[in-house]
Amino acid sequence: QKEVEQDPGPLSVPEGAIVSLNCTYSNSAFQYFMWYRQYSRKGPELLMYTYSSGNKEDGRFTAQVDKSSKYISLFIRDSQPSDSATYLCAMSGAAGNKLTFGGGTRVLVKP
Amino acid sequence: KAGVTQTPRYLIKTRGQQVTLSCSPISGHRSVSWYQQTPGQGLQFLFEYFSETQRNKGNFPGRFSGRQFSNSRSEMNVSTLELGDSALYLCASSSADSGYTFGSGTRLTVV
Numbered sequence: 001q002k003e004v005e006q007d008p009g010p011l012s013v014p015e016g017a018i019v020s021l022n023c024t025y026s027n028s029a030f031q032y033f034m035w036y037r038q039y040s041r042k043g044p045e046l047l048m049y050t051y052s053s054g055n056k057e058d059g060r061f062t063a064q065v066d067k068s069s070k071y072i073s074l075f076i077r078d079s080q081p082s083d084s085a086t087y088l089c090a091m092s093g094a095a096g097n098k099l100t101f102g103g104g105t106r107v108l109v110k111p
Numbered sequence: 112k113a114g115v116t117q118t119p120r121y122l123i124k125t126r127g128q129q130v131t132l133s134c135s136p137i138s139g140h141r142s143v144s145w146y147q148q149t150p151g152q153g154l155q156f157l158f159e160y161f162s163e164t165q166r167n168k169g170n171f172p173g174r175f176s177g178r179q180f181s182n183s184r185s186e187m188n189v190s191t192l193e194l195g196d197s198a199l200y201l202c203a204s205s206s207a208d209s210g211y212t213f214g215s216g217t218r219l220t221v222v
Contacts, residue, residue, distance in 0.1 A: 034210055042215055043115075043201050044154075049210035088154065090211075098144065098156040098167050099203075099211060 003027050006089055006102030015111050019076040023089035023102045026070065030091040030100070033065050035074045038086045038104070047087075048074065079109045113138065115204050115214035123220045129190040132217045136183050136204030142166075143185040144211065145177060148199040157200075160185055192221045 006023045013019055021035075032051055036044035048063040050056045056063045064073040072091075076083055089102040116135040124130050136143050144167075145157040156169040160179035177187040183204075189196055197220050203211040 032210075036213075041218070043117075043213040046210050046212055090154075098159060098169065099146075099154075100156075101154040103153045 001026065002103075003100050004089065004091065004102040007105055008103055010106040010108055012108045012110060013079055015079060015081060015109055017079055017109075019074075019079045019083065019107055019109070021074045021076075021087050021089075021105050021107070023072050023091075024070055025072075025091060025100075027091075027093070027100070028067075028070065029093040030067075031094065032092045032097075033063070033072050034090040034099070035061075035063055036088040036090060037083075038088060044088055081109050081111050083107065084109050115202055115212055117200075117202050117214035117217050119217060120215065121218050121220075123222060124192050125222055126192055126194060128192050129188060130192060130219060131186055131188045132200055132202075132219075134185045134187075134202030134204075134214060136185070136202075137206075137212055140204035140206050140209075140212075141183055142205045143179055143183065144203045144205070145185070145187050146201045146203065146213075147171075148201055148216070149197075154201070157187065189219075194221050197221045 004025045035048040038044045053067045060077045062075040086104040088104045090099040118133045142161045144159040148154045159167040163179045179185045199216045201216045203213045205211045
């Protein structure tokens with residue numbers, strides 16, 4: 001079993017809908033949680049960076065971390081076709097430690 | 112502020128050859144990490160350098176090595192290339208409170 005599980009999708013939504021993404025993990029030592037967006041043939045782009053449990057909002061993006069359930073989520077409001085990409089969750093046990101990634105969820109936002 | 116710069120963007124090498132990839136981190140970032148991304152295995156951690164010292168190493172054979180210079184620029188080297196080394200190699204730089212910022216990667220094809 002992988003340390004970080006993420007549904008590969010694809011997840012298809014109409015433009016303007018809320019995109020809901022999530023990851024589960026097994027390592028209780030993880031404290032730092034990140035979400036990345038990756039377009040084809042590009043490097044991952046950091047969207048959200050959170051520490052421990054709680055919610056964080058940045059523009060159209062909201063990240064939630066529930067350490068008791070070992071479950072993290074990313075919500076994208078008012079989705080746009082330009083949000084079509086692969087979304088990766090990543091986590092680490094301490095700042096500066098290696099990142100452990102989920103396999104990524106492919107998202108398609110249809111006009 | 113300039114991002115993480117990786118060179119070259121594309122490489123084609125023959126089995127048995129060696130290759131060196133370069134990464135220039137964001138100015139002020141002292142930590143540089145390297146990851147391998149393949150369709151089958153996703154993103155896997157190779158190694159991390161901080162102030163010219165290797166701080167963490169992933170589960171890759173000794174053919175994969177790296178180093179960091181006093182200006183924080185980093186190189187990774189793969190010797191005796193195998194077909195399975197074909198991948199996107201990503202470099203990320205980080206500071207204590209910024210998360211990991213990735214470059215666009217070097218796409219290596221081994222033929």
